[in-house]
Ligand SMILES: NC(=O)C1=CN([C@@H]2O[C@H](COP(=O)(O)OP(=O)(O)OC[C@H]3O[C@@H](n4cnc5c(N)ncnc54)[C@H](OP(=O)(O)O)[C@@H]3O)[C@@H](O)[C@H]2O)C=CC1
């Protein structure tokens with residue numbers, strides 16, 4: 001059994017993670033942590049997530065249950081870094097899904113993974129992790145005159161853009177092509193006064209309503225176009241994946257892992 005503490009437990013993903021931790025037969029939710037000023041402190045989690053059989057109450061993120069085996073964090077970069085420091089200080093493995101991280105944030109995460117085991121993925125669905133491998137095959141197989149674009153759609157509350165998943169897909173394509181992602185990523189064409197170059201990965205973003213998350217990688221040539229699309233229709237998909245990652249991570253050696261490792265894809 002893996003005892004899980006969910007940080008940011010009142011968030012959209014936090015709620016789904018609490019539910020998934022309760023419902024997975026290899027895991028138990030032992031702690032639902034929120035910020036010290038949160039009005040939910042002390043209230044029963046089961047009422048909040050409509051899950052009848054948990055006795056856990058919301059607790060302060062600075063004092064996590066002593067029997068925690070793995071912390072899960074889907075918050076914001078500033079929160080994630082605070083929670084990462086807590087996990088390192090208390091020697092607790094961590095599953096991280098927070099997106100919008102800078103290169104400096106990633107460097108911090110990699111340093112932390114030298115003292116605790118960490119799974120970090122910008123998408124915990126099985127489908128996107130398979131898509132990551134499919135786009136690599138497409139990028140390697142298709143001729144050099146292909147134009148590559150990534151389009152993502154998310155709900156109106158999402159802060160970071162492009163999504164972490166879109167960047168993950170773009171980075172996978174760049175790696176397969178032998179390109180430096182930073183050199184080929186194009187986020188804005190509004191000031192371009194010339195046509196695109198062949199060595200580009202263009203990103204487009206749509207935000208609206210309650211869209212859970214959709215990603216398409218386009219490989220467009222003269223005369224044909226390949227579109228590889230993934231559509232998530234429930235946050236429980238990501239939550240179940242992250243809880244699966246937590247159970248997998250429990251008792252693993254120190255190091256930085258991804259969902260590709262959890263799924264046995266590499
Ligand atoms: N990797 C994946 O598969 C997925 C990743 N995500 C990512 O997960 C993250 C959260 O998304 P979502 O649940 O929709 O967002 P929400 O806005 O619903 O939740 C954010 C949570 O983070 C907490 N938080 C924010 N700032 C801090 C802080 N400084 N310290 C502590 N806690 C903080 C919030 O607490 P409070 O209410 O107190 O502000 C809240 O609980 C995003 O980065 C998103 O991109 C989402 C889905 C899948």
Ligand SMILES: O=C(O)C1=N[C@H](C(=O)O)C[C@H](O)C1
Pocket residue numbers: 099122123154158160162163164165166212213214
């Ligand atoms: O914020 C979200 O909702 C999501 N964020 C992740 C991302 O940035 O890729 C994953 C998923 O698409 C949902």
